[in-house]
Amino acid sequence: MAGQKRVSDGYEEDDVCVEQVAESGRAAGVHADLDAVLDDIDAVLETHAEEFVANFVQKGGQ
Template identity: 50%
Template sequence: MAGQEQKRPQRREDEDTPPPEAPVAQTRESARTDDVDDLLDEIDGVLETNAEEFVHGFVQKGGQ
């Protein structure tokens, strides 16, 4: 989380003269990023630990 806190101001500096709506848009984008990060933290614990084996084992027969 701390790493991302630092990234956001840098992203703002990279852009040249943002239009007036930009801070609002960026706040919204940051909020969404935070929400996704919260979600990732939440689902990390339930994700298959051996992804390769899990994917390999998911075999279905064709249907309609």
């Protein structure tokens, strides 16, 4: 048993770490893009809040 070598499948822990960092970077980019879209929505609602609310007010028998 002492003469046996461990056979590697080519998949090492370093590969896992690199993949996790890459996925984390993509997630951060998506998060930043989502924040930018939400900021744009907030800006529109701040300038057109009255019009936005008026579109949801029921009138008469609607």
